[in-house]
Amino acid sequence: MYTVTKNTKLISYVLMAIGLVAIVFGFTNDAHRAWPSLMVNNYFFLGISAFAIFFIALQYVSEAAWAIPFKRVAEGITSYFLVGGIIMLFIIVAGKLHWNHIWHWMADGIMDPNDEHYDPIIAGKEAYLNFPFFFIRAAAYIFGWWYAAKRLIALSRQEDTEGGLSSYKRSITLSAIFIVFFGYSSSMMAWDWIMSIDTHWFSTLFGWFVFSSMGVTGFTMIAMVAIVLKRKGYLEYVNENHIHDLGKWIFAFSILWTYMWFSQFMLIWYSNIPEEVTYYMARWDNYNALFWITSVINFIFPLLILMSRDSKRNFGYIMTVGVIVLIGHWCNVFLMIEPGVMKDHWHIGFTEIGMFAGFLGLFLFIVNKALTKAPLFVKNHPFADESIHHHI
Amino acid sequence: MSKKVIYGIFDDEEVLLNSVKEVRSKDISIKEVYSPFPIHGLDHALGLKRTRLAIAAFIYGCIGCATAIWLTYYIMILDWPMNIGGKPSFAYYLSMPAFVPVIFEMTVLFSAHLMVITYLFKCKLFPGQKTSSPDPRTTDDKFLMEIESDDDKTISTLLKKTGATEINVKEIA
Numbered sequence: 001m002y003t004v005t006k007n008t009k010l011i012s013y014v015l016m017a018i019g020l021v022a023i024v025f026g027f028t029n030d031a032h033r034a035w036p037s038l039m040v041n042n043y044f045f046l047g048i049s050a051f052a053i054f055f056i057a058l059q060y061v062s063e064a065a066w067a068i069p070f071k072r073v074a075e076g077i078t079s080y081f082l083v084g085g086i087i088m089l090f091i092i093v094a095g096k097l098h099w100n101h102i103w104h105w106m107a108d109g110i111m112d113p114n115d116e117h118y119d120p121i122i123a124g125k126e127a128y129l130n131f132p133f134f135f136i137r138a139a140a141y142i143f144g145w146w147y148a149a150k151r152l153i154a155l156s157r158q159e160d161t162e163g164g165l166s167s168y169k170r171s172i173t174l175s176a177i178f179i180v181f182f183g184y185s186s187s188m189m190a191w192d193w194i195m196s197i198d199t200h201w202f203s204t205l206f207g208w209f210v211f212s213s214m215g216v217t218g219f220t221m222i223a224m225v226a227i228v229l230k231r232k233g234y235l236e237y238v239n240e241n242h243i244h245d246l247g248k249w250i251f252a253f254s255i256l257w258t259y260m261w262f263s264q265f266m267l268i269w270y271s272n273i274p275e276e277v278t279y280y281m282a283r284w285d286n287y288n289a290l291f292w293i294t295s296v297i298n299f300i301f302p303l304l305i306l307m308s309r310d311s312k313r314n315f316g317y318i319m320t321v322g323v324i325v326l327i328g329h330w331c332n333v334f335l336m337i338e339p340g341v342m343k344d345h346w347h348i349g350f351t352e353i354g355m356f357a358g359f360l361g362l363f364l365f366i367v368n369k370a371l372t373k374a375p376l377f378v379k380n381h382p383f384a385d386e387s388i389h390h391h392i
Numbered sequence: 393m394s395k396k397v398i399y400g401i402f403d404d405e406e407v408l409l410n411s412v413k414e415v416r417s418k419d420i421s422i423k424e425v426y427s428p429f430p431i432h433g434l435d436h437a438l439g440l441k442r443t444r445l446a447i448a449a450f451i452y453g454c455i456g457c458a459t460a461i462w463l464t465y466y467i468m469i470l471d472w473p474m475n476i477g478g479k480p481s482f483a484y485y486l487s488m489p490a491f492v493p494v495i496f497e498m499t500v501l502f503s504a505h506l507m508v509i510t511y512l513f514k515c516k517l518f519p520g521q522k523t524s525s526p527d528p529r530t531t532d533d534k535f536l537m538e539i540e541s542d543d544d545k546t547i548s549t550l551l552k553k554t555g556a557t558e559i560n561v562k563e564i565a
Contacts, residue, residue, distance in 0.1 A: 266489045
């Protein structure tokens with residue numbers, strides 16, 4: 001069983017305290033800037049934990065054995081999901097109450113032809129982008145994903161005590177249903193929460209772009225938590241073979257992300273249609289440095305560092321790439337959300353970084369707490385023995 | 393004493409793998425092992441060096457990338473300047489996004505094809521090549537270990553002891 005040390009607790013408390021100070025400071029100083037910062041940081045960790053649910057389901061559906069030794073790590077990461085989801089719903093409701101102006105289409109009168117703020121393009125999207133439907137959808141994603149995670153974890157715990165194959169078989173059925181639901185809802189989540197910030201603009205592959213970003217951060221977080229626990233002396237069966245496979249996933253998803261990023265960019269750049277190209281003009285003109293940093297470090301570093309077999313088997317390399325990739329994808333989330341809200345008045349200062357620290361602390365606190373609740377090895381999993389002998 | 397080649401034939405790959413470990417632990421060098429399918433862990437048991445094909449693939453990819461950059465530059469900018477995407481900049485770095493798919497595809501093409509050719513070349517797999525396997529049953533359900541030595545008696549007993557179902561000894565000139 002895993003126990004949280006005093007130091008680990010202290011770190012998460014300090015980070016949360018910094019976050020709290022940043023939230024108080026941010027909202028009293030400049031609330032217009034603090035809201036999107038809250039959204040960026042909350043979404044970043046929400047995506048990580050949502051992907052961990054997908055990861056667990058994926059292992060069941062593909063009947064894979066390699067990930068069993070650190071399955072409980074992924075389960076621990078999913079425990080953050082509900083907290084992140086509730087904060088997300090709070091941000092959405094706050095948007096409707098006009099506490100924040102993240103979603104431009106929530107503004108009063110924007111869909112009313114007799115109002116001075118009338119916007120015919122946004123009014124044309126009213127059938128999809130109206131608050132009741134938007135809120136119901138958001139609640140459905142969060143509830144659906146959370147419920148799947150809860151059931152999968154419950155079945156896994158049941159397997160620990162009872163053994164046998166029944167919980168494993170039920171997990172496969174549940175995972176298959178969940179993956180179909182997740183396939184649709186993760187794309188819709190991306191359109192709703194992120195793409196509709198730039199209400200006039202749309203991109204057909206945006207859902208997969210967001211999903212691939214979630215994937216990179218999710219795999220990275222699972223690998224980093226597993227390595228940290230391994231270094232502390234837990235996870236006795238995790239060795240370089242398992243980390244090697246996780247490294248392959250980080251590598252592959254970084255390439256997938258680049259592919260999505262570039263496909264979206266190149267088609268818009270090439271066709272040069274005004275309503276599409278404004279999205280990139282806003283990022284190119286006002287966020288130029290960040291735009292380049294994001295696209296380069298999320299591609300070049302994983303590509304060059306994780307290409308060779310030896311580096312994927314080296315815990316230190318994975319940790320280094322992990323930190324770089326997490327920073328890079330945080331910038332990516334920042335670039336997806338901030339330009340539509342803050343236009344050219346963006347900052348990365350104490351409000352943004354402090355809130356990141358706060359959410360990181362909250363994330364670590366919840367994940368650490370969840371990890372203590374069950375043994376770190378699923379001894380009754382049908383593939384437990386196979387996973388111990390995993391060798392590549 | 394003349395040099396002999398000993399063929400130990402096995403029915404099961406696990407038995408073969410253990411036998412390989414046993415033989416190698418006695419400092420006897422194994423010339424070759426023939427199997428109908430790849431056996432996990434055999435390369436390691438035989439003490440083979442890791443393949444350098446991956447390094448070759450990386451180099452081929454770099455060559456492909458460079459070729460594609462030169463190709464797009466020559467065709468689209470130098471030889472016959474093209475108006476790309478309605479943006480007649482006629483500068484390579486400004487039109488670069490349009491060339492990325494070409495560069496990517498050429499990198500993959502060079503890397504994949506040259507890697508296959510290298511593999512076939514290194515394994516001496518040319519059209520009309522005769523098999524080097526001493527026993528055609530190794531393409532079906534048997535596993536064969538080939539050892540060259542003067543002392544066929546000890547090796548035969550050792551192979552027999554570690555699970556070989558059949559031993560064939562052949563003299564080589």
